[in-house]
């Protein structure tokens with residue numbers, strides 16, 4: 001794994017302190033999410049929406065009138081029923097998926113193509129902080145798979161299935177709102193700035209680790225995810241014409257279930273710290289909903305928000321050379337595993 005000199009996200013304590021101090025830094029909002037930012041007539045696919053941020057996103061987009069498809073590992077059908085009840089929108093659907101398993105991702109992509117295409121907005125949200133390394137059914141490391149590689153496979157399958165369709169100027173849906181260009185949104189993290197470099201030689205290779213290394217690796221996989229989002233946006237906006245917008249963001253610290261695998265001894269303390277200092281999932285969802293529903297970002301090829309502030313991603317992530325390299329390695333691994 002690439003060594004990291006900044007040490008801000010190298011362990012759970014420094015990561016938590018960094019998250020809290022970031023919340024108090026001065027922010028210049030990129031824009032404002034308005035009640036009039038509606039999603040009527042749009043289909044929004046949000047994964048990892050059984051819990052935390054993803055669940056709050058599903059409720060909010062449902063309230064804004066979208067047809068919502070929740071791709072989840074657990075909570076089927078009860079979390080979908082809760083979203084319907086909270087939002088008052090009955091047009092909420094659930095599909096099962098385990099992002100640690102390539103076969104499951106392939107089944108999900110086919111179900112989306114067959115049952116819910118076209119998709120207007122995809123929100124890739126699922127993520128984990130495991131207490132130790134675990135092998136996936138295909139022999140990969142679970143956090144590498146869930147936090148990065150599943151997204152490469154999933155998005156490419158959906159693109160191959162042509163599920164993202166821009167609305168044509170003749171579409172009757174144009175009368176409902178002014179969003180025409182499909183959007184893909186990645187829930188990333190500021191911890192993507194932590195690693196000093198990529199470790200291309202070790203790409204995708206399973207390695208054992210314990211909880212002490214989890215947070216550092218989490219930042220590394222978020223760097224891979226952010227680099228992927230930059231490369232994807234370049235590929236989806238050839239010659240300056242945006243076919244699909246690609247957005248990435250960090251919600252800041254969220255009072256969710258993300259620390260569910262932290263040692264039992266620390267759980268009560270974390271619950272208190274998260275409850276006092278971290279944002280509720282509903283508040284943390286605002287920048288995601290802004291990127292999903294606001295006309296301000298219509299037709300942009302790429303954007304990155306930290307909370308509601310627009311920022312440059314780390315230069316390692318935006319460097320096209322790194323984007324190309326990551327894409328090549330990811331494609332090669334996908335082919336070896338017969339995934340895409």
Ligand SMILES: NC(=O)c1ccc[n+]([C@@H]2O[C@H](COP(=O)([O-])OP(=O)(O)OC[C@H]3O[C@@H](n4cnc5c(N)ncnc54)[C@H](OP(=O)(O)O)[C@@H]3O)[C@@H](O)[C@H]2O)c1
Pocket residue numbers: 047048049050051052053054072073074075097098099100101125126127128146187188189190250251252253254255256257258259260
């Ligand atoms: N919490 C924070 O402070 C924070 C800060 C920055 C970024 N983020 C990012 O925000 C996103 C949402 O996390 P959260 O904070 O809301 O945590 P959370 O409450 O634990 O939610 C994580 C979601 O991901 C799903 N998931 C995990 N592994 C999966 C798998 N193999 N297949 C399918 N779904 C899977 C979970 O499903 P199950 O319920 O079935 O496990 C759950 O719905 C993550 O990408 C995380 O990295 C969080």
